[in-house]
Amino acid sequence: MKLVGISGAIIGSKTALVVNKVLEEVKKQYPDVETELLDMKDYDVQFCDGRDPSAYTGDTKKVIDAVISSDFCLIGTPIYQASMSGVLKNLFDLIPVTALQQKVLGFVATGGTYQHYLVIENQLKPIAGFFRSYVAPGYVYVHDDHFNEYKEITDPNVLERIERLAHELVFMQKRLKGSE
Secondary structure (H helix, E strand, O other), X not given: OEEEEEEOOOXXXXXXXXXXXXXXXXXXXXOOOEEEEEEHXXXXXXXXXXXXXXXXXXXXXXXXXXXXXXXXXXXXXXOEOXXXXXXXHHHHHHOOHHHHOOOEEEEEEEEOOHXXXXXXXXXXXXXXXXXXXXXXXXXXXXXXXXXXXXXXXOOHHHHHHHHHHHHHHHHHHHHHOOOO
16 A cells, blocks of 8 residues: 655745655555655656646656655645646546545645645645545644644644544545555
8 A cells, every 4th residue: 555745845944844744654654655745846847738648757757756656645735826736637638537646645734824735725725636536534724833844743632633644645545445
């Protein structure tokens, strides 16, 4: 069972830190689950131009293949201008419609205002519906104030939500796919 965590940012480190924290918690609670961090800043991904996803090459193909080969995904994005990152939107445009079909998805986001958590509710969850994915009931929004000067998450409530999201993802995956 493979969980791919996607950090949909090409600048900064906070989104990748939060995604990785959830992946670490999954490994702690469920050591049998394979995890992979797909940090978009590490890849030179082309803009979607409408061609068949199988026609892309290089890093773009690697990223598409990683999403397709996952059993379930954790998707993270910074919030810019009250929306997900363009990097993440481009990834959604690149992958085949079936890439996330009947897969469990969890969401994390980082942002500078407390209202930006609504992007998960108003943009990411509807996209998951378009892909016919199952969405974990909880999600984690991390505001700049939840990090200390060393970019560590220090808010106990946020850390608790990370633990809960890690559990929800694996719980749903196991129940929906019929494994214990």
